[in-house]
Amino acid sequence: MKAYQDMNREELMSLHTDLSKQYNNIKSLGLNLNMARGKPDFAQTELSLAILDIVNSHYDFGEKMEYCNYGILDGIPEAKEFFAEILETTPEHMIIYGNSSLTIMFDQISRGYTHGYLGNTPWCQLEKVKFLCPVPGYDRHFAITEHFGIEMINIPLYEDGPDMDMIEKLVNNDECIKGIWCVPQYSNPSGIIYSDEVVKRFSQLQPAAKDFRLFWDNAYIVHHLYDEHKQVLNILSECEKNDNADIVFEFCSTSKITLPGAGVAALATSLANKKDILSHMSIQCIGHDKLNQLRHIEYFNKVENLDIHMQKQAALLRPKFEAVLDIFNKELNGLGIGQWTKPLGGYFITFESLHNCAKDIIEKCKEAGTILTSAGAPFPYGKDPLDSTIRIAPSYPTLEELKQATELFTLCVKLVSVEKLLSQMN
Numbered sequence: 539m540k541a542y543q544d545m546n547r548e549e550l551m552s553l554h555t556d557l558s559k560q561y562n563n564i565k566s567l568g569l570n571l572n573m574a575r576g577k578p579d580f581a582q583t584e585l586s587l588a589i590l591d592i593v594n595s596h597y598d599f600g601e602k603m604e605y606c607n608y609g610i611l612d613g614i615p616e617a618k619e620f621f622a623e624i625l626e627t628t629p630e631h632m633i634i635y636g637n638s639s640l641t642i643m644f645d646q647i648s649r650g651y652t653h654g655y656l657g658n659t660p661w662c663q664l665e666k667v668k669f670l671c672p673v674p675g676y677d678r679h680f681a682i683t684e685h686f687g688i689e690m691i692n693i694p695l696y697e698d699g700p701d702m703d704m705i706e707k708l709v710n711n712d713e714c715i716k717g718i719w720c721v722p723q724y725s726n727p728s729g730i731i732y733s734d735e736v737v738k739r740f741s742q743l744q745p746a747a748k749d750f751r752l753f754w755d756n757a758y759i760v761h762h763l764y765d766e767h768k769q770v771l772n773i774l775s776e777c778e779k780n781d782n783a784d785i786v787f788e789f790c791s792t793s794k795i796t797l798p799g800a801g802v803a804a805l806a807t808s809l810a811n812k813k814d815i816l817s818h819m820s821i822q823c824i825g826h827d828k829l830n831q832l833r834h835i836e837y838f839n840k841v842e843n844l845d846i847h848m849q850k851q852a853a854l855l856r857p858k859f860e861a862v863l864d865i866f867n868k869e870l871n872g873l874g875i876g877q878w879t880k881p882l883g884g885y886f887i888t889f890e891s892l893h894n895c896a897k898d899i900i901e902k903c904k905e906a907g908t909i910l911t912s913a914g915a916p917f918p919y920g921k922d923p924l925d926s927t928i929r930i931a932p933s934y935p936t937l938e939e940l941k942q943a944t945e946l947f948t949l950c951v952k953l954v955s956v957e958k959l960l961s962q963m964n
């Protein structure tokens with residue numbers, strides 16, 4: 539197969555005619571597909587519906603009658619134990635919340651802004667506040683910091699994690715930098731896992747700002763697609779070893795384990811941070827939904843059962859990821875017009891097109907009836923400097939829909955790339 543860059547004008551023109559015909563044929567089918575949504579399909583959520591049968595009016599509450607009432611602000615002890623085991627810490631470091639880890643992240647930024655962490659100056663009283671954003675990253679993280687008027691700085695994300703040289707230089711010298719967004723295991727959207735070396739360097743940071751925090755969003759900590767997998771190093775214990783325990787807030791939730799929107803979210807942090815957070819939380823609420831916490835604990839009972847549950851989910855998700863990757867391989871390998879990640883877990887594949895092509899590819903897919911995540915979404919302010927990163931979300935469509943959508947996607951990649959190369963010859 540000849541790389542597009544090696545083709546002359548005539549070859550590209552004839553290819554363009556051929557691809558345009560194929561595109562118009564697909565367009566006439568009137569497809570209505572969506573590869574934008576990073577959420578589970580019903581088959582996946584169905585695996586967890588039995589959760590709803592466990593804690594009901596027949597449940598013997600015995601010693602747990604208080605779970606039906608207000609109180610127990612940091613979560614029921616069983617839930618603290620369960621999440622502590624997942625995050626490899628101890629229950630006293632845990633706070634168990636309501637249904638969404640994103641809400642906890644929003645709250646933490648909000649508290650930094652209005653009240654400050656551990657007696658530090660609230661950010662609203664500072665002239666400038668900055669945050670580091672490894673890119674590509676999760677658009678909702680960036681939306682939170684943008685919402686508070688925090689200046690965001692792009693940090694390149696490599697196969698083993700973000701650019702640590704750049705992070706150390708910035709964080710250790712600029713007091714305005716108050717935090718960084720990190721998805722250390724199966725990052726959204728590249729699916730990369732931070733190496734041990736990267737985690738260790740994070741734990742050894744010597745920030746100029748006393749209230750600098752790692753926003754360590756371990757949303758995909760148990761979301762392995764294959765039995766053999768790597769596990770990101772435990773940031774909490776690494777930070778403790780380096781006398782840096784207060785620099786990390788670690789988040790996770792069961793949103794993509796059980797039922798998105800009806801799961802349980804948790805935070806792990808140092809004892810000092812926990813005390814500080816609870817002093818604010820006690821004003822904010824009288825206790826989260828402890829019955830949902832109990833439901834989840836009764837359902838999983840032990841973390842080993844969680845592993846079995848995640849293997850069942852992987853059995854549903856794996857064929858979808860593999861279908862996309864097979865089509866990418868078959869249609870695009872050797873053409874020199876794109877690269878893609880091959881994640882071992884999480885929810886996304888990242889596609890990198892030729893520069894200045896991502897917006898056009900997404901637009902062409904849309905015109906032919908397939909919605910993708912908006913161009914620029916994985917970047918602060920929605921601006922992809924190279925206009926080349928596209929987030930692919932294989933989890934929601936059926937396998938058949940996904941194959942159709944991916945075939946169309948690869949066709950649009952070819953068509954837009956040919957057009958770009960031709961325009962550069964003019």
Ligand SMILES: Cc1ncc(COP(=O)(O)O)c(C=O)c1O
Pocket residue numbers: 576637638639640641676721726755757790791792793798799803
């Ligand atoms: C990295 C990351 N964090 C958090 C979330 C949302 O989590 P929650 O439902 O617990 O708010 C998502 C959802 O896609 C995500 O990808």
